[in-house]
Amino acid sequence: MxxxxxxxxxxxxxxxxxxxxxxxxxxxxxxxxxxxxxxxxxxxxxxxxxxxxxxxxxxxxxxxxxxxxxxxxxxxxxxxxxxxxxxxxxxxxxxxxxxxxxxxxxxxxxxxxxxxxxxxxxxxxxxxxxxxxxxxxxxxxxxxxxxxxxxxxxxxxxxxxxxxxxxxxxxxxxxxxxxxxxxxxxxxxxxxxxxxxxxxxxxxxxxxxxxxxxxxxxxxxxLVQRSEQIGLQPAMSVYSEIIAIRELKKGDAVGYGGCWQARKPSRIATLAIGYGDGYPRSTDSQCEVFLHGQRATVAGSVSMDMLGVDISHIPEARVGDKVELWGNNIPVTELARRVNTLSYELLTRVNQRLPKHFVD
Ligand SMILES: Cc1ncc(COP(=O)(O)O)c(C=O)c1O
CATH class of the missing domain: 3.20.20.10 (Alanine racemase)
Structure with a gap:
């Protein structure tokens, strides 16, 4: 449990x-x-x-x-x-x-x-x-x-x-x-x-x-196209939840080092997952997650237990909402390419700290 x-x-x-x-x-x-x-x-x-x-x-x-x-x-x-x-x-x-x-x-x-x-x-x-x-x-x-x-x-x-x-x-x-x-x-x-x-x-x-x-x-x-032709499907999906939401003014920064700055008034969600679970720290604001049927970009540097996401375009998002980090909507190969590695590395980095739920 x-x-x-x-x-x-x-x-x-x-x-x-x-x-x-x-x-x-x-x-x-x-x-x-x-x-x-x-x-x-x-x-x-x-x-x-x-x-x-x-x-x-x-x-x-x-x-x-x-x-x-x-x-x-x-x-x-x-x-x-x-x-x-x-x-x-x-x-x-x-x-x-x-x-x-x-x-x-x-x-x-x-x-x-x-x-x-x-x-x-x-x-x-x-x-x-x-x-x-x-x-x-x-x-x-x-x-x-x-x-x-x-x-x-x-x-x-x-x-x-x-x-x-x-x-x-x-x-x-x-x-x-x-x-x-x-x-x-x-x-x-x-x-x-x-x-x-x-x-x-x-x-x-x-x-x-x-x-x-x-x-x-x-x-x-x-080999994404070939995989699709063959009918292969991703077996692992990684999920987290929104645990906080911040309304930022233009110019406000997010997270350690303040490396992401709001260019306009923005809404930022904090998720309860980070590099201590195996999510890559080397993300940039091109990396995306999936919630409410839409993609949203990572905002700020990934922390050990948390990461920020710009949800300005998803006004219906609330604390407690489920978010996909990778899976059917965000292929792990796509995230891997964005952080300059391979799906092999991201998959094997997922560690004991992140509970596994098996579907059989
Ligand atoms: C000797 C050997 N055979 C087979 C495999 C499986 O390779 P892949 O995961 O690319 O199918 C590996 C994985 O690195 C390997 O080291």
Whole structure:
């Protein structure tokens, strides 16, 4: 039970529907649901429970995220995309049935040296051009041979890579990454995994045995037009309430630093939400919220627990009125663009302090 009138509403049915739409994009592939970072801020346990009967596996970044899902009763396979950090995680991964995406020569060596209760289900991450994580393609055949000889593998590893520019459909690196992974798959007779959401939506050549959609499950892809064509819907809406209203004279300033000044007599509403909940502080007066069926701009700098909104054009607005910060009327991708970031960042910044209301 919480008393504050600010909350994030998460529609789990929308996530389920978005996941099903992601499957329709690549009917010949299996779709692993990426639910790292607390399912991009949407609640990993709730999302996993919602998808566990239709998703063959989940993906998280590190073992702590996977353990939290197991503790909550999620029995599905969970792929850990950063593999492991310390050798002691290996026996835990084997005991809990986690799949490890191995990405570095150091991990391979640690795995070779560490006795295991049973062979592990491993994927190999290949660096095809992103230059972040991954084994160089030319080293992959020898590594596969070494791990197989030492009996470390429960089955033939999936070769995975991550696309660096999938949002830019015509970026030449896309095809190079696709070709490199394909070639390696042929040479080693391995299953493949390549597409993230953007690739799944607009680069069919990247579809393979396993795709790994994340952001599209939450309906917030930066590929706005394509998302609309597919029918994706945003799963998270953030709401607050007006807790005070001020009538300002021309020249009056609002908030810390007085960086917003009334150019004419104005009506300013204060909402009970701020950067301490994950709303970005770096807004300007182009950022909008939604109330009474209309948009209104943010006025003044965002505080930890509050923010101001110019409601001069909405005379009917009153204390206690509900306001959407993002959701169906203010797409989070739009706000993200205005504050020079991505929907990914805004969604994952929503923190514990902001209550989550789940719609099921
Ligand atoms: C390795 C890997 N695969 C898949 C994804 C999902 O990407 P997206 O959320 O863009 O679909 C991520 C997310 O960053 C990732 O790191």
């Amino acid at each position: 919480t008393y504050r009138p600010s909350f994030a509403e998460i529609d789990l049915n929308v996530i389920r529907n978005n996941y099903q739409l992601s499957c329709q994009q690549a009917p010949a592939s299996k779709q692993l649901a990426v639910i790292k970072a607390n399912a991009y801020g949407h609640g990993a346990v709730q999302v996993a429970k919602q998808l566990e009967d239709i998703a063959p596996a989940f993906a998280v970044a590190f073992i702590d995220e996977a353990l939290a899902l197991r503790e909550a009763g999620i029995r599905s396979p969970i792929l850990i995309m950063e593999g492991f950090f310390r050798a002691q995680e290996l026996s835990l991964a084997s005991e809990k049935g986690f799949w490890l995406m191995l990405h570095s020569p150091e991990q391979i060596e640690m795995l070779e040296k560490t006795p295991l209760p049973s062979p592990l289900n491993c994927w190999l991450k290949v660096d095809t051009g992103m230059h972040r994580l991954g084994i160089l393609p030319e080293h992959v055949p020898a590594i596969l041979e070494r791990l197989t000889k030492r009996g470390k593998l429960a089955q033939s590893p999936v070769l995975a890579t991550h696309m660096a520019n999938a949002e830019e459909m015509n970026n030449p690196l896309n095809q190079r990454q696709i070709d490199r992974l394909r070639q390696l798959g042929k040479d080693t007779n391995s299953p493949l995994s390549q597409a993230n959401s953007a690739a799944l939506m607009q680069l069919p050549a990247s579809h393979s045995n396993w795709n790994r959609p994340g952001i599209m499950l939450y309906g917030c892809s930066p």
